[in-house]
Amino acid sequence: MQTHRLAYLIHIFIFVIFYRSVSEANDNASSNRTTCNGDKPENLDMHCCNGKLYNPEKDTCCKGHRENITEGLSEKVSKCCGLQAYLPLNEICCNFIVQPKPSPMAECCGKEAFDKEEQLCCGSNRKILTKKSSDHRCCIEDQYNIETECCCTNEKVHVHPINSKCCEKNPPNTDSPAPADLRSKLKLHFCGSTSYNPMKRHCCQRKHGHPKVSYPSDASPTLYDPTKNICCEGRLITRKPWMDRCCGDTPYGLAQRGVLCCKNVLFKDREDEEECSESGVPYKPLKETVCVSKRHNSPGGHCCGEDLYHPNKTICCKGHSYNRAIHIRCCGVQAYSILDPLQKCCEGTLYNLTSEEVDGMQCCGSVLLNVTNQDVCCTSEDKSLLYPARKGFQCCGHHYYNPALWSCCAGKLSPVHKTIYPTSHSMKESKLQLVSNLNKTQLCNEIFIGIVESVSRGSTVFSNVLKIKGNHATVEPNVFILETTDQCKFLGLTTGKTYFFNYVDVFTDFNHESVLQLLHFILSKCSY
Template sequence: MYAEPPYICVGSINMYRPVVLLSFFLLSVTSACQYNSQIKCELTNGTVVFLDSSSFCCDGQVLLKYLDGKQQCCCQDSIATEKQEVYDPEQHICCNGRKFPRQNTLGQQQACCESKVFVLTRSNLCCVPQPYEDHPTAVLYNSYVGENDTCCGNVKYDKNTKICCTDTSYNYTLYDNDPNKICCGRKYIPHATHVCKMNQKTGQATSMLKFISSCGNTDIDNRKDLCCNGHPHLNVVPISSYSCCGNGTYNINIHSCCNNAHAIPKNMECCGSNPNGYNSRTHRCCNGVSLEISRDSDQCCGGGIIDLETQNCCNGQTYDKSTFKICRDSNNRCSAARITDECCGWEALDHTSVCCKAGTNYDYQYFQTQKERSSQNKCCASYSKSSTEAKPYSDQTEECQRGLKPNVTKKLNQLRCGSTYYDQNTDLCCFNILYINATLHGQMCCQHNVFNPATQSCCKDNRVYNSTSCPRFCKSRQYSPVSQICCGGHVHANLPGRKCCGKQTFDPREQRCCGSKAVNKPKKCRKPNHPICKWLCEQDEKKIRRNIRTGKIDICKTNGYVARIGQKNNIRQVTRIQLEGGGFRLYNHNQNPFKVKKLFHHTCVCDKEPREEVRRKIVVITDKSIRDIKVELTDSDYILPYTNKVRKTLMKHWKERCATPTSLVTADVVDEIFDFIKVKLDKQRIARFYE
């Protein structure tokens, strides 16, 4: 029955967005009456009558707002000087004092555009500025009205190509639509470089550059100005070197800020309001005053300096250490006592009293209780910190039974297990755990447990097993040495004549164990006939890791190369360290780049029991570059076996110890050989290499 928003629109204010449409019922076109606020009515005969809430005045008559269930309204203009008419809002509309039928002769709905009436169709558009009472300039458009047309004040525009910006005074401006701009009051600003803010004084939206901000009553440029607690500082250049300290600025490169109040030279420390600070090596700050010292042991005591080697300080007072001692508690309360006195908390102990400690080891308080006998030298206090109930006693003849109410009893000639007395002829105490009648049954302690040696055993892990011998483990798996054999952490059946070879077993009558592999006779094992093989076999990995941790091996070198050893058959007695690839890639030591293909199948067999192969990488730690064809490593360089534990130790201590952590270099393989290096080892096992 009522009009849709596209037909009549009223401009509304928004700081950031264009105006939007409001329904036409904001105008006097709806069925609801707008009665005036008159309380009396002058009739046509000049008589004045008073109105109640159910009546209204129209054209010199007093009428009821509702008559026979139907509403009555008065049609008048805003000034109410023209002729007034009574109308039924269901049948008529009132357009600025003129009454029109709600439907025309064709049955079409009609609406007001100020004093004009028009048919509610998409071909008509009424644009009314807001507030329309102050701007009686509504415009009715009844031709060339597009589907996307709307109003900017009383002007029609296409919202797909234009945008309407308005301020709080209902002033409107049309702009061409730009996705990179936004409305800011009547202005259309680029949002990439500007911001829109509300001016608190004028109540209007104001645009400013993004690097402009307010500081007190002043706008500042954030690129070169600073705002410190509402105080602007202009042209602070270079601004990256300055910061605020209280209401002022300071150069962060040469000064530091004290308590957000004032700046001092950077090599100084804060001391009260002293603008120059103080040097902690030559001065002490005592109660906000910088005082010069003559010894490192000089410290503040109140407002002065004392020598802590010969003096003590308590509550700002100085005491000579040869005469007085200082008693303190956990709350740093203190008092001075003679050197021969004992302390009880923060007070000196009276020789007629004993010192009591009520509470637990973590929450307690000290107090004194008067002795009843001179032989009493201890205090039996409560577990409750707030309790002062305590009993003095002599630890030679008595003992304390602590509780909420402490009790002192005579000492008995018995042993105690924890806080319980026991008879060692019948009972057994294992780490303060009492086992009744355990001794009678022939049991013994196994750490906190008990066991019977006749049927059980107590093993190294302090566990009790129901057998007379302790079990054997192969890594974490239990096995029987009678029927099984453990080889390199793997359990096998203990067949007659078979022995371990690495993780497997072999028959010595038909096979040989070469390193960790069994080969059929008459094949022979290759020997560690190269110095690098012999050296690798002699290395103690635990000792190497310990030397890395203690710094005996200086790992802070420029380069760390991961390489494999190999042998070229047509070159005699030449061991090569071949870098695995041509294009070097640097990896940070805290990453995991160590996935290198097994390229060299030359194996160093270590001649020890159990025999094992050394087919592993090595780490060359040096300040030299092994990219060069000729390389000479000296006594200051290191070659270490490359194992998982050595790698972890290197990575950890590179990160903690070295200013610039060394990186490990690995690469993919190419066919050509880069380096041939002979090895010579001296007695200290330091590798010296030459071509």
């Protein structure tokens, strides 16, 4: 009796421990999005790694048997070598050891990196040999010339002249075209591995990563007759005259009554007055307003997150509302005054500065950079990234490159052995400047906005130019030609795109979603 009772108690104890561990795991899985060991990040872009908060714009989290943060190297350009992050543009990971690249085309030979254009990696011992010519290949741990010699692995001496008896037994391999190459040459259409005529049949297959499907994820591609069937996300259904479209993996027709397709989910038994909300929930716009998934009995309302707000009185910053004023703007989820010199917005992250920090802090993407530190900010049209300074390295757009491997001109990286540019340009930087790093005097003194009409190596032509000085803007009667003696300085600016510029630099901006927003910001800030 006692034995049975003891076994029963042990069973309950194991169940409680299992339930608690599962509950904690589920709690952690859901809470890691907003907390990290109980710490709640002020910046929503912060992530959790090994129980610590980190900013992927600035650092990298590598995961293996545990997690480790490599500081000073953004996840946008890094890769992991075991638990250590590295910059693949200039480095290579060989057997979990980070090494500098000997050339842009470097590969691994065991634990060492080698230049595959100048060297060979031969034998089971991974021996690195200097190529005697471009025609030399590996023969065990030696090398031979494929034009004049052959490799005989069964002989004591492996390398023989091409007219020897050994070479007759070991003719050179002839490569047959790969299936993918053959397909492209013949311009065939394939559904899985089966070829078909697209004029008569179609291929039904699931779109990868679709979130709103209910059939098994391993559904294989299937050929079908489009006059008899309809394909909805890899699911074949018999076609009906009134059934002409898909909602996720479910077919339906516009003529059907009582159905509503919202974000690939088909809702049935709906009333005619219902529509889809922005969050994909059916609602009655004449009777209510839906904010995310919360319903409000107030038709025609404006949403800020899950709540209604009054646009005349409040400003909505990504789901958070604040009192509206003429000088108040959004910076991510927070509001701030553009007149306050102690507040600086960097790509959606708001920083509060001290009076001593005002002149020494600049934005680099969403990260705040102290200009006195040994860090470098590299900026392209779409991103700014921070790097720890390295001797001799330069910026090329948002990349930080080693001039021993790469050359840069107009934002384009080229391997040093293939560069078409003059040697004097190979060490030049090519990057844009950030509008957010201009102080009020620089911003309000004089700046231009215009559309790129033409780009050459020596100059850029802007048309439809406005000159902004303070809170006044005047139309420039002629085109503005921005000339430069350094032909490689500016990135490859896009013809037809609008840029801000002055007599020296071209600027980009990550704090505003449109040119109009930035123009409004400049005129507002320079009005006070």
